[in-house]
Amino acid sequence: MKWKTHIAIAKAIARALHLQKELEYTLSQGSIEPDKHPDNVWRLGRRGLVYKAHAPHHNPYLGVIMKHIWNARLAYLRGDNVQAVTSLGKALHYIQDKTVSRGFFGLSHNSREEKVAHQTIATDTIEQGIKSALCSPHYVRKTIQGIKPKKNPKAVVNQACVSSAAIAKAVLGDKTPSRELVADFNSAKESHCKRTIPIAICAFGLISIAAVITQNALYLLLGFLCGYGIQRLDLKYHYLKKEAKWFGIKI
Numbered sequence: 001m002k003w004k005t006h007i008a009i010a011k012a013i014a015r016a017l018h019l020q021k022e023l024e025y026t027l028s029q030g031s032i033e034p035d036k037h038p039d040n041v042w043r044l045g046r047r048g049l050v051y052k053a054h055a056p057h058h059n060p061y062l063g064v065i066m067k068h069i070w071n072a073r074l075a076y077l078r079g080d081n082v083q084a085v086t087s088l089g090k091a092l093h094y095i096q097d098k099t100v101s102r103g104f105f106g107l108s109h110n111s112r113e114e115k116v117a118h119q120t121i122a123t124d125t126i127e128q129g130i131k132s133a134l135c136s137p138h139y140v141r142k143t144i145q146g147i148k149p150k151k152n153p154k155a156v157v158n159q160a161c162v163s164s165a166a167i168a169k170a171v172l173g174d175k176t177p178s179r180e181l182v183a184d185f186n187s188a189k190e191s192h193c194k195r196t197i198p199i200a201i202c203a204f205g206l207i208s209i210a211a212v213i214t215q216n217a218l219y220l221l222l223g224f225l226c227g228y229g230i231q232r233l234d235l236k237y238h239y240l241k242k243e244a245k246w247f248g249i250k251i
Contacts, residue, residue, distance in 0.1 A: 030089020129165025
């Protein structure tokens, strides 16, 4: 996607969210930052060697996007709005690029981006995204995963506007958690500490005893994996843990 389009969407979102002019500018500049200073990721080569490469934009890694999303949210919680919208802008860049289909071997990609750049940013698509937003990291993740590359220029811009606005609202949304979330997380945390963790420790301990008896160090690894797996199976706790972190609740 061309810088012109990234910036136009960022400005439309900033105005819809009533951000100050300084933050509008910062968000728009953040939205083109990955093209200026690409993120690096580790990749596995054909010969089994690990190497560092630039993160792809049109088939972006979810982890790269969520890294910027979390940086934005945590900065927003601590009152650093400039850093918050900078990181948000970086995330939106990848989200918007993801909406553009590369076509057959990428041959039509540049011409498609040029057509997208001539599309008008409709305020109703921005409002649609804002209205549908939920202040939740799981909502953000699901929204990103639901984005599909489009070929039609208008469809590209509409999807980019709706998803970008929804995610921006989710990140820059309420800072105060609901009483229900606080109560549910505290309950899940208590259960995790009093039941799940002791079971995991017990499993690790029993398998470790087997390692001593058999003098087989592999049992230690098995015990660790078993204990770790047991505590990870407490899905409710780990789900609520991320929701709690999103609101800065002490974990």
